[in-house]
Amino acid sequence: MKPKDALEQIESTLEVMKTRDLTNMHKLAAMLFRPADALAVIDQPLSDEIKAKLTEILSSAELAPILLKIEEIKELLVVLKAKLVAPALSKRYLGVYDREYLPAYIKSREKYGALSNQLDELENKILEAPEYNKKLHEIWGSGKWAGHRHARLTGNIRVMYSVTREKNVVLFEEILTKNELEKT
Numbered sequence: 001m002k003p004k005d006a007l008e009q010i011e012s013t014l015e016v017m018k019t020r021d022l023t024n025m026h027k028l029a030a031m032l033f034r035p036a037d038a039l040a041v042i043d044q045p046l047s048d049e050i051k052a053k054l055t056e057i058l059s060s061a062e063l064a065p066i067l068l069k070i071e072e073i074k075e076l077l078v079v080l081k082a083k084l085v086a087p088a089l090s091k092r093y094l095g096v097y098d099r100e101y102l103p104a105y106i107k108s109r110e111k112y113g114a115l116s117n118q119l120d121e122l123e124n125k126i127l128e129a130p131e132y133n134k135k136l137h138e139i140w141g142s143g144k145w146a147g148h149r150h151a152r153l154t155g156n157i158r159v160m161y162s163v164t165r166e167k168n169v170v171l172f173e174e175i176l177t178k179n180e181l182e183k184t
Helices: 003-017 022-030 033-043 044-059 063-085 103-111 113-128 180-181
Strands: 098-101 149-152 157-164 169-177
Touching: 003 022, 003 033, 003 063, 022 044, 022 063, 022 103, 033 044, 044 169, 103 113, 103 169, 113 149, 113 157, 113 169, 157 180, 169 180
Parallel strands: 098 169
Antiparallel strands: 149 157, 157 169
């Protein structure tokens, strides 16, 4: 099932559910797990949250909590719909939207304070680039930094970072000169 079709099916079924008795509400809710699974390609946590709310509907014997869960699911669908119809330009090579900084990186930023604006621009480019760019996403192959990505701030200065899938963030770790990087 395509995510767009899944969204439409869930939306229309939720509207029908509001007009049914409790038994039929439960039957209709049970039918929505498959479409909710199809939404995982847009956003797995939101898909899981919808399924959790459907489970709560199935376990409820009262109308008021069910109607509340229906409204909560509808709010999640709005978020999913926005993600689905987002323009292709919002596609990001790294697939993450947030960032975190290690203390060493923050200290390095102070050291390179004159380049603060360039660092801000580079961090944004790293996150927002729609496709692989060697100057932004190259993986370092040796030493302490093997497996980490680096971006070129200047001809000699590199921003070292990694992508943390558990938190779904770019973790900025250190700013090094090329010579420092090659010695590690």
